[in-house]
Amino acid sequence: MTRYVEFLKSVKLPEPSDILRFPETRQFGRYRSIFPHELWYFPAKMNTYLARYLVLRYSKPDEKVLDPFAGAFTIPIIAGLEGRIGIGVEIVPDFCMYAGVAKDRARKTLGFKDTLIYLGDSRQLSTIIKEHIPVDVIITSPPYEGQVDDKRDLERDAARLRVMGYDPKEYIRLTQAKWHYGERSSRNLGWITGRNYRKGMRKVMSEMWKVLKDDGLAVIVIKNSIRGGELYRNDLLMAYLMKLSKFEIVDHILFEIPSTSIWRHIWEKRGLFSVDLKYEHILVFKKKSG
Numbered sequence: 001m002t003r004y005v006e007f008l009k010s011v012k013l014p015e016p017s018d019i020l021r022f023p024e025t026r027q028f029g030r031y032r033s034i035f036p037h038e039l040w041y042f043p044a045k046m047n048t049y050l051a052r053y054l055v056l057r058y059s060k061p062d063e064k065v066l067d068p069f070a071g072a073f074t075i076p077i078i079a080g081l082e083g084r085i086g087i088g089v090e091i092v093p094d095f096c097m098y099a100g101v102a103k104d105r106a107r108k109t110l111g112f113k114d115t116l117i118y119l120g121d122s123r124q125l126s127t128i129i130k131e132h133i134p135v136d137v138i139i140t141s142p143p144y145e146g147q148v149d150d151k152r153d154l155e156r157d158a159a160r161l162r163v164m165g166y167d168p169k170e171y172i173r174l175t176q177a178k179w180h181y182g183e184r185s186s187r188n189l190g191w192i193t194g195r196n197y198r199k200g201m202r203k204v205m206s207e208m209w210k211v212l213k214d215d216g217l218a219v220i221v222i223k224n225s226i227r228g229g230e231l232y233r234n235d236l237l238m239a240y241l242m243k244l245s246k247f248e249i250v251d252h253i254l255f256e257i258p259s260t261s262i263w264r265h266i267w268e269k270r271g272l273f274s275v276d277l278k279y280e281h282i283l284v285f286k287k288k289s290g
């Protein structure tokens with residue numbers, strides 16, 4: 001374990017080339033009427049300004065934009081709305097069901113191209129999306145190691161927010177949080193930790209390599225986190241695992257997490273907030289051809 005953590009310290013990220021700042025998009029911002037209300041309070045969804053920015057920056061109209069960890073399908077739906085073919089794979093059935101509702105609504109918008117919804121385990125990505133290989137770009141935010149262990153914390157966090165004068169319902173629908181994490185299953189990488197998590201992520205990354213076009217880009221959005229009072233450098237871990245999967249890092253961009261973010265309040269309250277938690281890291285990798 002120690003050896004592994006030591007090794008991570010030797011992973012170097014390029015100096016950030018840019019810092020992005022967008023306002024918070026609680027309840028999906030301008031896309032609120034597209035996504036069903038059951039998804040509005042999903043705490044791990046991507047900021048929709050950021051999702052749209054990444055889609056526009058890294059893909060062209062009609063291209064295939066894949067998210068192997070689709071969650072609320074924020075990226076594949078926005079990709080569809082921007083004239084791309086969004087493809088999402090997600091392991092929790094309810095997310096896929098609600099994504100179907102979002103797609104039906106998005107379809108009525110001028111310029112919508114397509115969003116393909118796949119229920120499945122991205123460790124079998126190349127089989128699941130085989131008729132769409134190669135995809136032009138991958139944009140994703142992966143599950144966090146042991147994320148679901150924090151499920152009980154969610155209830156404590158809600159209590160804390162209430163003390164701070166916030167309405168926790170605004171952020172977390174506790175009853176809904178249960179389905180957000182799906183059934184306890186080692187197939188959901190958010191339920192597992194340590195070696196098993198790293199092994200699962202590596203498998204998905206090697207599948208990402210298989211389905212991506214040569215010289216195509218894979219964009220991973222990740223933030224560092226606190227577990228058991230300790231800082232987890234998820235950015236370094238992703239860079240390390242992607243390198244093992246033959247991807248080359250070509251850019252590093254920061255997204256300043258809006259100060260109203262729930263995570264920031266929670267970490268500040270616990271006295272754990274630090275500069276490492278101020279940003280989401282956008283790591284851009286290239287599939288080396290040959």
Ligand SMILES: C[S@@+](CC[C@H](N)C(=O)[O-])C[C@H]1O[C@@H](n2cnc3c(N)ncnc32)[C@H](O)[C@@H]1O
Nearest residue numbers: 045046069071072074090091121122143188189
């Ligand atoms: C951080 S969330 C993605 C959030 C998404 N960007 C959004 O805007 O909603 C990661 C997602 O990966 C899903 N996931 C975990 N393991 C998976 C697997 N093996 N295959 C596919 N999806 C998986 C989780 O259920 C979760 O919804």
